[in-house]
Amino acid sequence: MSLNSQTVTSVDFDIYKMGYTITEKGVVFRVFSPLSDSIEIIVYDNYSDEEGSVYPCTKDESGIWNALVSEDLTYKWYCYRVSGNGETQHAADPWSTFVTTTNHHLQFPKTKIFRSNEFDWQDDRFVKVEDPRDLIIYETHIKDMVAHSSARTFVQGIYNDFREAEVGGIAHLKRLNVNAVEFLPLQKFAYFEPPFNEQTKEGIKNTWNPYARNYWGYMTSFFHAPETMYASDANLNENEVIGKSENTISELKSLIRELHKNEIAVIMDVVYNHASHYDQNPLKILAKEHYFKLDEKENFINNSWTGNDIDTTSEHSRKLIVESVLHWIKEYHIDGFRFDLAGIIDWETIDMIKQEAQKINPDVILIAEPWGGEYKPSGFSDHGWISWNDKIRNGIKGSHPISDKGFIFGGWNHETSRFALENFIRGTLKEDEKGLFNTSAHSLNYIESHDGYTLGDFIRISLDHSKNEQKFENKRALTHLSQEELATAKLAALTLFVSQGVTMMHAGQEWGRSKLIFDPLDLDKRNRMLDHDSYNKDNETNWLNFNEIEINKGLFEYYKDLIELRLSSPALRKASPSDINFKVYKDPLHVTFSIQANEELDPYEYFISLNGNPKKEHSIDLLPGNWELIADKNSIKLNKAKITIENSYTLAPSSGVILRRLRIM
DSSP, X not given: OOBOOOEEOOSOGGGSOSEEEEETTEEEEEEEOTTOSEEEEEEESXXXXXXXXXXXXXXXXXXXEEEEEOSOOTTOEEEEEEEETTEEEEEOOTTOSSEEEESXXXXXXEXXXXXXXXXXXXXXXXXXXXXXXXXXXXXXOTTTTTSSGGGOOOOSOXXXXXXXXXXXXXXXXXXXXXXXXXXXXXXXXXXXXXOBTOBOTTSOBBOSOTTOBOOSOOSEEEEEEXXXXXXXXXXXXXXXXXXXXXXXHHHHXXXXXXXXXXXXXXXXXXXXXOOOSSSOOHHHHHHHHHHBOBOTTSOBOOTTSXXXXXXXXXXXXXXXXXXXXXXXXXXXXXXXXXXXXXXXXXXXXXXXXXXXXXHHOTTOEEEXXXXXXXXXXXXXXXXXXXXXXXXXXXXXTEEETTTEEOGGXXXXXXXXXXXXHHHHHHXXXXXXXXXXXXXXXXXXXXXXXXXXXXXXXXXXXXXXXXXXXOOOSOHXXXXXXXXXXXXXXXXXXXXXXXXXXXXXXETTGGGTOOOBOOOTTOOSTTTTSBXXXXXXXXXXXXXXXXXXXXXXXXXXXXXXXXXXXXXXOTHHHHOOGGGEEEEOOSSTTEEXXXXXXXXXXXXEXXXXXXXXXXXXXXXXXXXXXXXXXXXXXXXXXXXXXXXXXXXXXXXOSSEEXXXXXXXXX
């Protein structure tokens, strides 16, 4: 490996972005590493080359190392050789927009240099979202919707399969008529973890993950680069190289373009609170002391419970985060972002993200998971962000299926009362009990997400505690919901869809899917049991089996029709608080209210009653006149033969009803 002197220093490097920039004079490189003694660029003709051409960098007063290499380096790879503190390490560029890696826990990443090819977006535009309460968000792992044979794909890579599948992917989103998809992380992440129960050369012994995989992707390695394992030229064989070509870029853009053609907004789950922990993460090699929160012994602070916390107040951390968001908006037409453990991110960075993102897309969707270190949903509302609402989640179903059940099981979660639940339905507004938000537009309501048990399994365990520790051999029999389970699932769905705010559902929620642990090697002690943390399972534990829809077809149709009803009934999602009036009944588990919004918003007035009591039926008294029954315990009646109700209506245990009537204008 020879030192090459073809670098030029008489350049105003400050005008160039971080990372590499192809210019008429060559390629400019810029990387931040203030405490390093020296940094050299190693350029490789091929990713697999062990040696390459070496070019020295010079450090400026701000700690940025710069170089101009006066050569054509396109379609070559590079990394930095970083010397300091008595050791030398190699790091890919933290500003990489594309990296090639090896299927290994260290990844051995190298940055690929290429000119951005003009992608034919075909007049693609961001999906117009004037009010986030108009969204029905479908949260999913991209692979979950195409990996199972029931998705009927052409096996052309995950990005392509999601676009082209006959049953899964976009086809399923269209069947449901949701208008937004929220993908679990698509940024380049550390999929492989250290081998299970083996000591690595780095001194790490993986005793926690028998699968040695991080399937969900919440271990970001490169914030600007797309995940290459979902491309058509990728495979998951150990020690294979992925990301040799740039197919990933065009295939992901093609998927986003197709989603937009179907008026489906694309929200990407992003992880800026911590970074990958066991690979050759460049932030740790180049400037650990700057990018991360450290204690007095220079150990990582770990409020995220993921191994390390990023210090978002640091100049280059903030710059990396903000410019990463802008990169995904500009280059990939991403409509919005869900920020994992956003409670760790400081307010100045939060405001800068919104300010800069809205310059490109005024309607950009910004959603916080408002905890991690601190619990800050109220603060995010003050800063104009949407937040995941765990209060309504726990109020409706509870926080634990055995010890802390919620409304749909005839109980009250430890943080919830009748009056709190009323406020959750109204939008979880600050002025009322357990309130969090200034407006219901900031409340993202959900009862299932990728975390925890599926709603279906939560219900199964709540109604039969033995299922928590039971092994199941027959997945189909497990998936089938009993009459009591089905009634509870429908009540949960109805309560969610009549609550003010933004609605999110998780993949498979619409048929009560179960996550039954599937481990052919039988390394998992909980094999064939219900899973509440499936982050590490790239198998049928997570993959959606669309054939299961027929098992609980009634629930699927219930969700499908609820989506249509909510989208066609503005008052169910964005009425003013004063438009919603709760009625008083003796049983606190009998929650009843009317909605009479501005006639310009919705020509109907609504009467909604939810009976969380699993043992008692309840009668409701109606105002004089004819009321149209549009939802009950069995089905949603929209677009069906009209059923008129007068005077009163009786609710069965664990059920709900929606009545409406057209106001005389």
